[in-house]
Amino acid sequence: MTPGPLLLFDLLLPAVLLWLAWRSLTSSDLFRAVILFIAFNLLLALAWVRLEAPDVALAEAAIGAGVTGTLLLAALTRIESAAGRRLSRPARWRPAALVLTGTALLAAAAGLLWSLRLLPTMPGGLGPLVDRHLAESGVDHPVTAVLLNFRGYDTLLEVAVLLLAVIAIWCLDEAVPFLQQPLESPLLTGFNRMMLPILLLSAGYLLWLGSHAPGGAFQAASLLAAGLLLALFSGASLPAQWSGLPLRLLLVLGFLAFLAAAIIGPLTGRALLHYPPAWVKPLILLVEWLLTLSIALILTATVIGGRPTGSRPYPPPASPAAEGRQR
Amino acid sequence: MTELCLGLALFLLVTIVLGLIRIRRGPSDADRMLSAQLFGTTGVAILLLLGQATDRTFWWDVALVFALLSAVTAIAFVSRNEPSETAQQQRDDHGS
Known part of the structure; x- marks a missing residue:
């Protein structure tokens, strides 16, 4: 009650x-x-x-x-x-837009209601099944077990989608300067001095928590990204020599590590994403750590919106004029 | 004790509903932003109270994330407003 x-x-x-x-x-x-x-x-x-x-x-x-x-x-x-x-945006909707959107929404709602009928009725859902196999997953928290082991390909493809988003954003344009003018305030400096270590610590905490309780890579990554954004708002920027290949490598690192872990299965005669039983826990933890780093950078890159200025996404321009413009 | 915690959580949710009036009326952007910030703070309190009432410790972690991240949105807002407010102030100084 x-x-x-x-x-x-x-x-x-x-x-x-x-x-x-x-x-x-x-x-x-x-x-x-x-x-x-x-x-x-x-x-x-x-x-x-x-x-x-x-x-x-x-x-x-x-x-x-x-x-x-x-x-x-x-x-x-x-x-x-x-x-x-x-x-x-216009306060009033055009009648045609209203009718079209309304029809689409009603159709979607009807489709959802219809698909509810088609769902298999399973007492307790897939929960009991996951609980039975939890010992094999290498972690103690069912959600992490599902995300990184039992249905690892969902998470793998999610990270791929995030990467594609960054690639699409970077294709559009170079980033404009993040701040029109840097925020100069002693309050912000003091705030950052306190917040940055706490954000870093909490990110590590949530990441570690993921192996046995609610938490994990995505949540930890957003705390890390929040720290990076705070630094950006205070006028920090990535050194130019880091914004080329090193940044790109860090962005794809999590995805590549996940992919490598996924391929171990087929190489040793198992299915894709079937980790060797002896290495399950270290593998999942390693993938989670690298994913956290990459996702934090990906989230930050989407907020910045645009590829780093001065970096060269294409083969280096040959003409000296273009070279001069880049600098 | 449980009843008290739940009652207080409900009261805090009602204060959030009242805070919506500030988002609706404004009048300035800062009023709206501060209202959203207040929701974050109230959310932390609600999470802690409900966690206490139902004996679930994971709610504290959600409260932690609430508390840490609402600050970043506020800074994003300040960085947006700073130039125009400085300009406004300069105009005011000039006028007086």
Whole structure:
């Protein structure tokens, strides 16, 4: 029996979530839409916690509210400063857009409802199956076991998608300077001195936690990315000699390590992503560590938006004129 | 004790709902941003209270992430506003 206050809490939270989602989509001022989106993500994390899904709640709080909020704010600032004015979108929807979007949404909702009927009815879902094989997975937390072992290819392809996103962003343009003018404030310096070590420590904590409790590479990576972003906002930048090949290697390192671990299976006569039983735990931990590093850099690169200036994604230009322009 | 924690968590959620008025009305961007920041802080309190009431320690980790990351969004906002506010201040100084 749910206690009274908790029941009210559970009723109020979804109502606020729906209102926030609706306002975030329809608000004509883009800045307000971003703020509503950040608030939406914070409360959504609370909802995941109430649904007893701590892993999703952690990811939602870290990636949704923290990194995505910063990404949207930074992107909006950049677009507005390029446009030279505050951006908004039409307050009223065109009737055709309303009808088309409404039809598409209704169709999607109907499809979802229909697919609910087709789901196999399994008492307890796949939970018992995972619990039975947990000992073979090399880790003690079922979610990490599923993400990095039982259904490792999902995570592998997710990381590939993130990499593709960075490649697409880098193809579009060179990065504009991250700050129009550096924030010079003793408050920020003191804040960073305190926050950067704590963020680093907490990232390590969440990463280590992943092997036996809710936590893991993505959550740790967003804390690490938050640290990198703080440094960027304080005017730090990557030295030019690091922004070429070394940065690219670090970006793909996690994916390559995961791929290498996946290929060990076929090389030793097993299936793809079937790790050798004796090495399961060290392999998963190594992949998680390298993934954390790469994902943190990938998230930071998406917020910066654009390839490092002065780096050469294509074969080095031959003409001295182009050489001069690069410098 | 459990009842008290749950009651307080509900009360805090109601304060978040009231905070939505600031996001809706503003009037300035800073009011809206601070309102969202306040949600982060209130969220930490709600998580700790609910964690205490239901004896689940993993909620503390979510609260930790809330507390650490909401600061970064605030800095992103300050970096956005700084130039225009300086300009505003210069205009004010000039006028007075």
